[in-house]
Amino acid sequence: MAEQPSMTGPISGVAGRYASALLETAAESGVAAIDQVEADLDRFDALVRESADLQRLVRSPVFSADEQLAAVTTILDRSGIGGLAANFLKLVASRRRLFAVQQMIAAYKALVAARKGVVRADVTLAALPAVQVLDDLKQALRDVAGGDVDLHVKIDPSIIGGLVVRLGSRMLDASLRNKLNSIRLAMKEVG
Template sequence: MQEISHPVARRYARALFEEARARGQAEAIDADVAALHEAFAASRELARVFESPVIPREKKKKIIETLFAGRLQPLTIRFLELLVEKERENLLPAIVAAYRALQDEAQGIVEAHVRTAFPLDEAGARPLVEKLERLTGKKIRLQLKQDPSLIGGVVVRVGDTVYDGSVRQQLTALRERLRRRATFVNGSNESR
């Protein structure tokens, strides 16, 4: 899968995003992009077809027609065909990711990547979401991942900001304070 930061993918995503809004089809195209995301997540083979430079363009267009005609809006179908014509179809997963990022930005949503030592259910996550929403002033979408190496606590990344409340981090900080104190005490004793 291409990285979301790919500049060409972002340009194509923005073009589709702005065209959908200009035509008053934002909700329908947003739903199409969600359907494309699900299709790529469900089928690695579909992603391989679009990534392959060996499969002819006409065959890829036929696959688009077979899989998506009647399911996606005509604007989305034309967009997919344009990607194939411009030989940019390999960027489709990155374009979908960039489009979804534009949606989130427009709706004031940020994604918070949360690592916990133990599984966190919806009830346990709710206070964390509320606190993060107060901190960021935005709606939060959690991406949870269990990481037993944390020992306990939680590590949250929102954009470039990391909140580390893990036991491992607290132990590291404590060890550093003790090391500094020992250095200070030993240094004070040597000067006498």
């Protein structure tokens, strides 16, 4: 599974400008439009992640704006993505900005989450835990955040055990790897 781009800092650059403009446009039509755009962008993002050909189209500078627009239009028609999200994706293709479309989607999702008061929590674990453990972790993070939490789990066996949590701008490294490194450093200072 491909990892989502991180949107922990302020949203800026090309992706941020496009995402902000899209959110403003969607907001003019109401909350349902914001959610529909997010769902359509998620579907398009999944299509990109699943198709090597679509990834090439998005990332390669050899395709002209007309070629990108024609391909994106066909993909949108076949996948049933329409409305504001389709118009947005066609605009991005026509301006030769497809290389940043996945960052734009991530930025849009981050802006929508912030608008709804949802805090992103990135949790790194050594192995995938049971569903109940994830539910308990999400509830504990909700209590700390004081609201809804969008939990993103990453598996990294190199942390050996424990967990690393990033909640907004706060980070807690309670991994076994970190504790072992602390012990190793303490032992060097003693010896």
